Amino acid sequence: MEDGEVATGDSRDNVRVMIRCRPLSKDERTNEQKTIVSMDTEMGIVSVKSPENPEAAPRTFAFDQVYDQNVTQKYVYDTSARPIVESVLDGYNGTVFAYGQTGTGKTFTMEGVPEPPELRGVIPNAFNHIFEQISLIADRQFMVRASFLEIYNEKIRDLLEPKKMDHLELHESPQGVYVQGLSTVVVKCVSEIDHVMQRGKLARTVGETAMNHESSRSHSLFTITIDIVEIGPDGEPFVRVGKLNMVDLAGSERQSKTGATGDRLKEANNINLSLSALGNVISALTSSKKGIHIPTATAS
Numbered sequence: 001m002e003d004g005e006v007a008t009g010d011s012r013d014n015v016r017v018m019i020r021c022r023p024l025s026k027d028e029r030t031n032e033q034k035t036i037v038s039m040d041t042e043m044g045i046v047s048v049k050s051p052e053n054p055e056a057a058p059r060t061f062a063f064d065q066v067y068d069q070n071v072t073q074k075y076v077y078d079t080s081a082r083p084i085v086e087s088v089l090d091g092y093n094g095t096v097f098a099y100g101q102t103g104t105g106k107t108f109t110m111e112g113v114p115e116p117p118e119l120r121g122v123i124p125n126a127f128n129h130i131f132e133q134i135s136l137i138a139d140r141q142f143m144v145r146a147s148f149l150e151i152y153n154e155k156i157r158d159l160l161e162p163k164k165m166d167h168l169e170l171h172e173s174p175q176g177v178y179v180q181g182l183s184t185v186v187v188k189c190v191s192e193i194d195h196v197m198q199r200g201k202l203a204r205t206v207g208e209t210a211m212n213h214e215s216s217r218s219h220s221l222f223t224i225t226i227d228i229v230e231i232g233p234d235g236e237p238f239v240r241v242g243k244l245n246m247v248d249l250a251g252s253e254r255q256s257k258t259g260a261t262g263d264r265l266k267e268a269n270n271i272n273l274s275l276s277a278l279g280n281v282i283s284a285l286t287s288s289k290k291g292i293h294i295p296t297a298t299a300s
């Protein structure tokens, strides 16, 4: 981004851009690294000082929402994903994704830490929220399905059936674009969907960069599909389908900073390449704002 640039979404497209600054890590504190970023949470402005010339005027950037290092996981969820999940429960499609260089906190924000519960991220908070709402709504019936894929080296892998096929393909039907053969699992409660996520995470491609010991080397897409059945004004059952996509991208780092060489550099370049593949998958899967029915094989 250029100095003074505004990274806010166009409200007509319902896109919102938030930025979160994590605290300095233990290693960074040990190495006496300095914070050069300041976050104005009221105004939604981030100022970045030049590390070489800290006296120079900082560069400023504006966002829809700015989270500083003291923000809680719950606050991030409530102000970013909560409204999206609400609309998915009404039959719309929504996507939440984290973007940034390695070690900046994407996985912490999206998944967080299982214990204590306050450290759980957007995805587990969405699980709780969805099943809490479902238990409160008496005049509709819901069926919740989950799928989990990763894009690594330009290939789509099913994280819930990693051994079945290592390269799934995008296909198009009259109802829209879908990943052929991607398994979906019907889930009835928070612990079941959490189990699905944990299972998929074990199959995910991770490695180590100089900036993060456990770095996601692939893009992952966790999708929750909710079929909502209610009785229409004509007395007939009426089905709507909402879809929530939650994406944890591999780091968007500059390769010189990560210590990537040889195979690592090749892999890192592949990550950037597969960003375009991910873009295709997400834009295809979310191309309709209103939920549509996409036929998928259901496994349990």
Ligand SMILES: Nc1ncnc2c1ncn2[C@@H]1O[C@H](COP(=O)(O)OP(=O)(O)OP(=O)(O)O)[C@@H](O)[C@H]1O
Residues within 6 Å of the ligand: 021, 022, 023, 025, 069, 100, 101, 102, 103, 104, 105, 106, 107, 108, 109, 209, 212, 214, 215, 216, 217, 249, 250, 251, 252
């Ligand atoms: N807001 C935060 N508060 C405390 N610790 C954090 C925060 N954000 C990130 N961390 C810690 O910083 C480290 C790196 O974070 P994380 O793994 O989420 O980065 P990432 O952006 O997903 O990296 P990669 O792209 O390499 O996967 C982790 O140890 C994580 O627990």
